[in-house]
Amino acid sequence: MSDFHIPVLLEETISALAIRTDGCYVDATVGGGGHAKEIVKQIASGRLLALDQDEEALAEARTKLAPWAEHITFVHSNFRHLGNVLEEQNMPEVDGILMDIGVSSHQLDTGERGFSYHSDAPLDMRMDRQADVPTAKEIVNTYSEQQLTDLFYRYGEERWSKRIAQFIVVERGAKPLETSFDLVKVIQKAIPKKVRMQDKHPARRVFQALRIEVNHELDALESGLEQAASHLALHGRLCIITFHSLEDRIVKNAFRRLAEGPTLPAGLPIRACDYASDFRICTRKPIEASKEEQERNPRARSAKLRVLERIAHQQEE
Numbered sequence: 001m002s003d004f005h006i007p008v009l010l011e012e013t014i015s016a017l018a019i020r021t022d023g024c025y026v027d028a029t030v031g032g033g034g035h036a037k038e039i040v041k042q043i044a045s046g047r048l049l050a051l052d053q054d055e056e057a058l059a060e061a062r063t064k065l066a067p068w069a070e071h072i073t074f075v076h077s078n079f080r081h082l083g084n085v086l087e088e089q090n091m092p093e094v095d096g097i098l099m100d101i102g103v104s105s106h107q108l109d110t111g112e113r114g115f116s117y118h119s120d121a122p123l124d125m126r127m128d129r130q131a132d133v134p135t136a137k138e139i140v141n142t143y144s145e146q147q148l149t150d151l152f153y154r155y156g157e158e159r160w161s162k163r164i165a166q167f168i169v170v171e172r173g174a175k176p177l178e179t180s181f182d183l184v185k186v187i188q189k190a191i192p193k194k195v196r197m198q199d200k201h202p203a204r205r206v207f208q209a210l211r212i213e214v215n216h217e218l219d220a221l222e223s224g225l226e227q228a229a230s231h232l233a234l235h236g237r238l239c240i241i242t243f244h245s246l247e248d249r250i251v252k253n254a255f256r257r258l259a260e261g262p263t264l265p266a267g268l269p270i271r272a273c274d275y276a277s278d279f280r281i282c283t284r285k286p287i288e289a290s291k292e293e294q295e296r297n298p299r300a301r302s303a304k305l306r307v308l309e310r311i312a313h314q315q316e317e
Helices: 010-017 034-040 055-064 066-071 079-088 105-109 136-142 145-156 161-174 180-190 193-198 204-215 217-230 245-260 291-296 298-302
Strands: 024-027 047-052 072-076 094-100 232-242 279-281 304-310
Touching: 010 034, 010 094, 010 232, 010 304, 024 034, 034 047, 034 066, 034 094, 047 055, 047 066, 047 079, 055 066, 055 072, 066 072, 079 094, 079 217, 094 217, 136 145, 136 161, 136 204, 145 161, 145 204, 161 180, 180 204, 204 217, 217 232, 217 245, 232 245, 245 279, 245 304, 291 298
Parallel strands: 024 047, 024 094, 047 072, 094 232
Antiparallel strands: 232 304, 279 304
């Protein structure tokens, strides 16, 4: 078995999906197949649709899940296109959807991808290597100082964003930034030593911001989440695992909107129950990894699982 990916909150996620043996499920970020394996093991006559935008991940999942291949359809796609994929697969409704957001263990550990500030590699950071989008290298070498400042602050919540952007512009004026270590060195120069010593790693917020920008992650999450909810069957569940506050905030607010239902003007001659929400939130607070799991897998320390369930189709009746 490959160490391609260590699934986080595995037991909690499988329990939350409430899998039926004849159900149809979607793993919208199949990765190395860790979660998908536990889903498909419980399917007797059902079906699993496995998506991933990373072809290396999809290839690994095909290998790992080969014993259950008759129940699985693999699709190279981003979950931002989930609605189209489900339509193409003749799956208008499904009983459960999992979205495990963010960068995978394999992407971080594969130095050549440029995701990690611990390995010197070309600044790429594309999750889909075929995607025609600006790489991290293009962004740090072409964005204006103000654009970089805004990017690092918005997506990285980096308090030193302006100073880091200033240093990047100066450094690239002499020589383009080509690799992850080129960028790390600039960040280390920009952030005061006293602050660097207190942080986990001075480059982590900037790398997070660049990765999100390259892959349009937050836009994809918002779009994919709405599509996923709209394709849930009655009592179907949407499980989303996030790894930082920006993602979790999007999921929390979207779930709340879906669960509240439409806002109606006061005094209308209608029954409120006729316009109640089709959804309920199953997790009042996000589910977090146990201390034991956090010790086994450090990536689980920031993981949060939120669950939404469709409880009616009232709006379609």
